Amino acid sequence: MSDWSANFRHALTERGLDPARIDQLDCDALEQAADHGLAPEQVFGPATVYADRVARALRCPAAAPLPAQGEPGCALRLTGVSKRYGRRQVLRDVSLEVREGELVAVVGANGCGKSTLLQICAGTIRPSSGTVERVAHVGYVPQTGGTAELLTPVEHFQLFAAARSDSRGRGVAIGTQLATSLGWRPPASQPAGQLSGGTRQKLNVVLGELSRPDLLLLDEPYQGFDYGAYVDLWAQIDRWRETGAAVLIVTHMLGELHRVDRVVELDAPKDC
């Protein structure tokens, strides 16, 4: 066993991962380094630092025991946000707050501005009035159009890793681990356009989480998921919360609302 591998395993053990998972993570890291024809430290950097990143990416609660600092900080605050397209009022005076470690659900009738609200939070749409305050580092999982038809999942990981100046190898390593926690092993050569709807949606979710954001915006992320993937997603959301990430989710799954901290219901517009 190489020094890097031994250090990596030791660091993961310290962070509370179970031995079987550590075996799998170590094996995956060595395989990926071998695929690139490089030593693991060249691809992933120092073993201890990489172990910490992996543990954080997996949102293991034991990965980064954080000092208690009183009241959790606010990750997103909307005050009196409205959106109007011409004469059509889509959102009217919406106010909400999501704190670190909280999960807030947005519900409402079809066409009543749930996705628009998330786009305003992400910054792709400007509200007609009201203020948006949020953390700088946001992960956004849109309902549609979040992936490229002709790129494989691994190529997606490499592309999105560049957003935060991560190396391609690191992006693939973290993306693969995140996919594994959704019960999915990304195929090596299958473009996203050839994946099933549910599998493609898993890719969509992994891309939103790839850069370990402080605030996750999920727009009906479970579309096409089978029951197992659906359960895995909620377990994943729980891990995000436990490590301090704030989550705002648009959902129609009213049966899962017992899992969330707060529910924000949007009013149906007059012409809806």
Place this chain on the structure above:
Amino acid sequence: MQAVAIARATVQGLLRRRSALLMLVALPLAFYLARRNIPSSAIVVLALGVGWAVSTLALFSTVSALQLDRRLRVAGFTSRAIVCGRLVAVVLVGLVLSSVYTALAVLDQDVDRVGGVALMMLCAVAVGAPLGMSIGLLLRSELEGALALLIVLATQFMTNPERLLAHCLPLWSVRGVADWAIWSGDSADLSNGLAHGVGTVVVLLVIITGASAFRLRIHPPDRVLRTGTQPALDRLL
């Protein structure tokens, strides 16, 4: 690094569209074969065909990626990196295509100025790529964009090169360089053609810069909140 990632992803995606690549190669070839019996004209339409193929490639690459590009902006990409990366990828593909067709023209025709033919192809690629991208960013739709490109380039083909209208169209630089390389040998024609090409590229880059800043804009929050955990974790990494 971001621009390189976009360029790589664009080329990776394009290489998987084999039928589209085939059409891309076939378009200039079809123009060339239709005029092969008129040697000088054949090389001009070949270069215009390369410009048409490259601009179409740029148009479809731009429009099909718009939704993903907005997500990449949220993830942290700059609009400049996205546009530059995609433009570089299309130009690289165009240069490969133009090299092949320069070789075809030189081997199949009696060419006096090989460099002149290469320069025509270069003008076609250099103008075609930003032309397709600017139309894609302005119209945001494949059908409308393809029709707009058809109007511009078909008019370029049909208009008498001596008319003012021909001089106002984006690929006139190819004609200008062709005047020098194939017909007159007058260096003034070369200068006029190159000046037109450079001017057109500059105008198109200005359009691309403005349109991409608008289409790919991200509205910053009114106030950026700080989390209590992130600074400590960042120091670990």
